[in-house]
Amino acid sequence: METKSPLCHPSQEDKTYSHLVEGPIKDLAIEEINGGAFVEFKGIIRADLVKNQTVSHIDYEVYFPVAEAILKQIEQEVLKQFELRTCRIFHSYGTVKVGECSLLVQVISKHRKEAFKACSEIVDRIKAEAPVWKQEFYTNQTYQWVHCNH
Amino acid sequence: MHTYSILFFGASKEISKSSKISLDSNASDLNGLKAELYAKFNSLEGSVNAIAVNQQIVQENVPLKNGDEIAFMPPFSGG
Numbered sequence: 001m002e003t004k005s006p007l008c009h010p011s012q013e014d015k016t017y018s019h020l021v022e023g024p025i026k027d028l029a030i031e032e033i034n035g036g037a038f039v040e041f042k043g044i045i046r047a048d049l050v051k052n053q054t055v056s057h058i059d060y061e062v063y064f065p066v067a068e069a070i071l072k073q074i075e076q077e078v079l080k081q082f083e084l085r086t087c088r089i090f091h092s093y094g095t096v097k098v099g100e101c102s103l104l105v106q107v108i109s110k111h112r113k114e115a116f117k118a119c120s121e122i123v124d125r126i127k128a129e130a131p132v133w134k135q136e137f138y139t140n141q142t143y144q145w146v147h148c149n150h
Numbered sequence: 151m152h153t154y155s156i157l158f159f160g161a162s163k164e165i166s167k168s169s170k171i172s173l174d175s176n177a178s179d180l181n182g183l184k185a186e187l188y189a190k191f192n193s194l195e196g197s198v199n200a201i202a203v204n205q206q207i208v209q210e211n212v213p214l215k216n217g218d219e220i221a222f223m224p225p226f227s228g229g
Contacts, residue, residue, distance in 0.1 A: 043229050060228070061159055063221060066205050067228075091228060103229050123229060131200075131221075132228030133160035145161040148227040 017064055019071040024100035025090050036085060036108055039115040041123055043103035045096050053138035055098060058146075062093040063131040074125045082118040084109045089122060091132060151176060152214065154183065157221040162197045166222075181211040183220060199225040 030038065048055045071089050079087040086108040096102040105122050109115040126132075127148060134146040154173045158166045177183040180203065188195040200207055202221040203214070214220070 063157070063159060063202070063205075063223065066202060066207070066221075069205075127226065127229045129226070130228045131159070131202075131223055131226055133224065134227040135160070145164070145224070146227045147225050148229070 017068045019068055019075075019089050019091060020062060020064065020093050021090050022094045023092060024096050025092055025102065025104045028088075028090065028104060028106070030086065030088070030106055030108065033108055034085075036110050037112040037115040038106070038108050039112070039119045040107075041103070041105040041119050042101045043123075044101055045098045047098045048136075050136070050138065050144075053140050053142065055136055056139045057095055057097040057137050058102065059095050059135040059137065059143075060091070060093045060102065061133045061135065062091075064093075066131050067091070070130050071126070074122055074129065078107075078118050078122050078125070081121070082107075082109060082114045084114065084118055087118065087122070089126070091126065091130065093132075152178070152216040152218075154214065155217070155219045156187070157219065159221065160197075160224040160227075162194060162222045162224050165194045165197055166191050177214065179211055179213050180208065180220070183214060187222070194222065197224050198222045 045058055071091060075087050075089050084107050088106045090104040092102040105119055107115050107118045135143055136146050137143045152175055154175060156171045156173050158169055163169050175183060175186055177186055200223045203212055204219050
């Protein structure tokens with residue numbers, strides 16, 4: 001059984017996918033905030049207990065060109081919708097372990113309310129619109145594809 | 151006869167036993183291709199939530215041409 005798509009790992013030379021990061025996402029500092037409200041969301045892998053098995057890591061499968069285009073579109077639309085100063089989205093592909101970050105959203109706006117709303121809107125839209133699939137692995141080496149309802 | 155590049159993701163890939171196949175088909179539109187693939191792979195239809203043709207998600211039937219890339223996608227679960 002093949003578990004990884006060839007589309008899951010673009011070549012090292014391919015710099016097209018600026019919103020997609022292999023493995024866990026490290027902290028990314030934003031320079032030149034220049035005042036205002038900075039809100040950051042990090043999605044961290046939980047050690048959930050599922051049918052008496054604990055999650056060890058998640059493999060993210062991504063339809064690369066489509067996911068990249070949609071993440072970029074969400075970024076641009078939310079930037080305009082909430083009149084943000086900055087909006088950045090990074091999503092993992094490949095393996096991310098428990099405790100590591102798989103989604104990072106950073107927004108800067110003039111005031112806090114817009115920043116909080118924009119950040120929430122972005123995460124909701126990513127879950128609904130981005131062609132990304134989560135394969136949850138457990139400590140006993142079994143796995144299942146996750147269907148998110150939240 | 152057309153040749154299509156078919157992509158499967160997530161749980162759909164488990165059903166087709168492959169992430170990518172090259173398919174020779176007489177189907178000239180998406181509905182025809184779907185019927186062929188859903189007959190070929192039991193339970194594929196139930197796993198698919200969205201379909202993209204040449205990297206554009208489509209909601210309705212569209213004509214297909216030789217060399218098109220068609221992606222069968224289960225419900226998204228990013229984040």
